Amino acid sequence: MGNDALTTERGRHTYEEITSQPEVWAQTLTEAHQKLDEVRAFLAQGMDDALFIGCGSTYYLALAAASLLQRLAGWRARGLPSSELWFYPEAVLGPARRPLLVAVSRSGTTTETLRAMEAFKAHGGSDVAVVTCYPDTPMAQVAQVVLSAPAAQEKSIAQTRSFASMYVLTQVLAGLAAGDDAYLAQLDRLPDAGRALLDNYSDLAERLGSDLGIDRAFFLGSGIYYGLACETMLKMKEMSLTYAEAFHFLEFRHGPKSMVNESTLVIGMVSDSAREHEVAVLREMRGLGARVLAIAEEGTAEELGGADFVVTLNSGLPETARGVLYLPLLQLMAYHRSMAKELDPDRPRNLDLVVHL
């Protein structure tokens, strides 16, 4: 089979991009290691305030990264859609504050993010970092610091390894901001842990993804995992056109749980810090008839709310370091659901590779 045939095989790119992640994370970390001194020097200006922006997947990455930076380094950080900074720069920035702007863009060419960067500079902002898969774009050229993951570039529209690899880059950024060398060293264990997960649980991802008795999926995560829950939700939606939503764990009780029924799958990204309360939500949703998939560092089905399906990460890493491990199996589940519905995960309905306005 020649390359031309490969590129037209349904779902081929997405599958390859998801399953190649552990190697791509390793390459991304190797590349990032070469920039540690440069980024450290940049951060040594004494910043403690950051605004992460992005669109779609990278907006969710902005949420996840801001939360992680705040948690690890004590910075004040928030994630926003690029359009919010573009449309309302005064309201976002305030009269006197000029945070470090971290613009996240797979392509480096997303119009809204470029406009937001211009608005930031027009309102007196100067410090800009870019996280991207393409280090040579105009977006990267206006940044003081560029963290890039060229090995993670993709042919598919839905971001999978690009999201995960850019998230790893923001982990490096947060570790540097915190001055936490032990944390940075822990990240090197992610590729092996990711490989083990794909080895052990790909069958489960295929089984759940192929189960068309499920017709709605809810992704729950708190704290630093909320943005990751949003992103895996978006994958399910984009690739498989499935009713999918993401919530902070306890928020799900305040209204949204009304949508739970017998054909519901609830996916819980269980943390360590709030585990007891998160597991209580999973148990309650099971009581309402949902099937439950719990992903946690460790634990039995009974310890995880009576979950129907359990993925244990067994990474040995603290919750702040292991976030990216929650992604690949859920991306794979979305891929298999897309295939089972006879859609093409490489080319989701209505969507374009990059949104240019």
Added chain:
Amino acid sequence: MGNDALTTERGRHTYEEITSQPEVWAQTLTEAHQKLDEVRAFLAQGMDDALFIGCGSTYYLALAAASLLQRLAGWRARGLPSSELWFYPEAVLGPARRPLLVAVSRSGTTTETLRAMEAFKAHGGSDVAVVTCYPDTPMAQVAQVVLSAPAAQEKSIAQTRSFASMYVLTQVLAGLAAGDDAYLAQLDRLPDAGRALLDNYSDLAERLGSDLGIDRAFFLGSGIYYGLACETMLKMKEMSLTYAEAFHFLEFRHGPKSMVNESTLVIGMVSDSAREHEVAVLREMRGLGARVLAIAEEGTAEELGGADFVVTLNSGLPETARGVLYLPLLQLMAYHRSMAKELDPDRPRNLDLVVHL
């Protein structure tokens, strides 16, 4: 018909609570006027940083209020679920910052919000304001300032007039923080404008709500309207068990629009500031087959993206003052959809009046 009969009539409370809003807003503003000096003195301590918390509807209110305070007064403000502050106080607050905490709770008894307030105090926070419908709860008693809307108390589970009235209270708070007396005076025009809207468009709300050819609804809003889009989305979901989601306008293009089909209703809360770009999204969604309802201060269907349905507010108020006007008709639409589906909007499936853990 005696009172007992009334209280068991399906949807009776919700309908009465939605349609009584203009009068209840007026009572709420009258009550708030009596506290202006007290709140002004409290704010005169020189704060410029706020954290709004809530659960479910009041989390969405926290988002809306934080954005408004930031826009009007230049404060740095953010809205978060109460559980995030409860679980991760160090990450939310940072090592040195103690913002004004604004806890929003209809009942004043929500467990997560009480726990979050305790966490805030345990981490050195002292300045607390409460926005509620019940001014005499334990939650209110630990606050320095209480803004309350007792006239907005409800029998229904889904918040409608309580949400809107508490939002008006946060408008008062933001106006005071900005020292903007003209803005505060503008708020007094909201009840009349709300009454006119209900008079002019209740039929449209009933027609759209009763149209069961619609099976998914997307609520779009940017800037200060995003939290309001979230809340009207939640109403649709809770009352009518309909697939409903909320997005920032331009975010909808980055993935979620893949869910648009011929049975989709897209509801756009059009602003003035970003109107051109918001209208472009509505036009695109119409091109993908959705029906579109545009709500804007003014404009024709053609000027509003070729919208199928148009509500013009004609309030004469700036976008920062008129936000609450976007709510009643969408609440009413959710009510009618619930009735058309033979559900009871007063008693949504799976939900409780207050979530006590």
